Amino acid sequence: xxxxxxxxxxxxxxxxxxxxAQVATPVPRVAISPRGAEEIAVGNGTMRVEYGRPFAKGRxxxxxxxxxxxxxxxxxxxxxxxxxxxxxxxxxxxxPKGTYTLYTIPARREWTLIVNRQTGQWGTEYDPRQDxxxxxxxxxxxxxxxxxxxxxFLPEDAFRGTLRISxxxxxxxxxxxxxx
Numbered sequence: 001x002x003x004x005x006x007x008x009x010x011x012x013x014x015x016x017x018x019x020x021a022q023v024a025t026p027v028p029r030v031a032i033s034p035r036g037a038e039e040i041a042v043g044n045g046t047m048r049v050e051y052g053r054p055f056a057k058g059r060x061x062x063x064x065x066x067x068x069x070x071x072x073x074x075x076x077x078x079x080x081x082x083x084x085x086x087x088x089x090x091x092x093x094x095x096p097k098g099t100y101t102l103y104t105i106p107a108r109r110e111w112t113l114i115v116n117r118q119t120g121q122w123g124t125e126y127d128p129r130q131d132x133x134x135x136x137x138x139x140x141x142x143x144x145x146x147x148x149x150x151x152x153f154l155p156e157d158a159f160r161g162t163l164r165i166s167x168x169x170x171x172x173x174x175x176x177x178x179x180x
Contacts, residue, residue, distance in 0.1 A: 043178030
């Protein structure tokens with residue numbers, strides 16, 4: 001019995017202090033769909049878009065997660081917001097200075113961008129009576145898979161360019177221009 005005492009003492013000592021595998025390490029918290037924002041100078045003002053950036057995470061996005069032919073919030077979580085600091089045209093349609101929500105209607109060949117006057121709502125709260133415009137978008141194929149949805153402005157010059165929505169293997173494009 002006396003021989004077991006040192007081993008018992010050692011066992012108690014080791015169990016009293018945590019082993020490295022028992023040490024709790026903090027797990028970094030990452031938002032499921034982080035917010036994204038893009039701003040560009042246009043004429044004598046700016047255009048800014050704020051949106052939730054969903055990730056594909058191995059899912060089929062278009063025609064799966066995002067069904068064909070239905071209004072889509074164009075992002076995740078809260079509605080995607082477009083703040084236009086000057087009068088512009090989007091796809092040739094006049095959009096006055098102001099704050100709007102962007103929605104899209106996905107289709108295999110041609111998408112529709114919806115500029116909606118309702119703001120501040122959750123992304124799935126769409127009121128078609130508030131539509132300012134429905135604008136056809138050009139659909140382009142991407143060679144590489146894009147994991148996170150991205151909205152960006154591709155300027156041609158200080159007065160015009162292209163608003164782009166890219167995800168999975170698609171880029172949707174609509175031209176914008178400053179209106180004097």
